[in-house]
Amino acid sequence: MMYTTLVDFRKNLISMHELPVTQSILKIALEHAEKANAKRITDLHIVQGELSSMVDDSIQFYWEIIAKDTIAQNATLHFRRVPAELQCMACFQKYHPKDGELVCPNCGSVGAKIVAGEEFFVEAIDIDE
């Protein structure tokens, strides 16, 4: 039997990559603020690895829209960047990958393990009690 079923998300017209991500950030902040009986969230501290594809300007843009009328309204977003770090699988040298450069600067081998740079998490929030 042949049939096509349509599952349509097109009603969310403004939705783009960073919107669900920003909603997730707000949800995490509100949950932790509620547990601490906060009256207001003043600052959010977000850790973002260099290899993460999230765009902080877009997050900031959506943040101002979706945080409105919550206790996180007007909270400042702080992004702490973590540089990428690779470890060569041949000589175990750790190095920072330069643009498009995937070769170990020590021994010239390709093939590396990612040690850091993929982080993307809420580290802390500042609240008024």
Add this chain to the structure above:
Amino acid sequence: MTERIPVVENILSANDRLAEENRARINAAGVFSINLMASPGAGKTSIIEQTLPRLKDKLCVAVIDGDIATSLDADRASSAGAQASIQINTGGECHLDAVMLHGALNQLDLTKFDLLIVENVGNLVCPAEFRLGTHKSVLIASVPEGDDKPYKYPGMYRGVDALVINKIDLLPYVPFKMDFFQRGVEALNPGVVTLPLSCRTGEGLDAWINWILQNVKR
């Protein structure tokens, strides 16, 4: 008084939790599932069209298609012989996420199938960040895209379980250095299964079909 509350919570953890739920549902039904990712025009739908007739007598296959709009791809999968074909329209979203797959799985009686193919939105950046819960991630590269793609889209190349190189029939006509391409792949994803093929001539498709059948048996 202002106070700092430690949080340390992964921002994509809600997606990851739902992806685990999707995986549990797929596992409970005994289905093997793959997430097909590629840039637009690399041949995701073409490979599905070539795959379905070759599996016709062996496996019962469901296809879930992600696109920003239209049901063109799901219609092509239906015509090629998918026993069920579901189109997700993401409404501008550049990738599928676990929530969308969850919604589509609700439309399927998974117990009727052996294989689930999820065709992600054509994009070489975003789909890599959002886990769906499928068993294997497959990236379809294609020769006319150019040999520099592993270097330009490392996030996509490093996370996949198998790499198809489509349109190898065009190798004589385009400046694609296979050595340079594979060096980039090897740097990001050492030892990844690589399947060069052509959907147009059929060359290499047997190896791809065998890769699927071996995984379904497990």
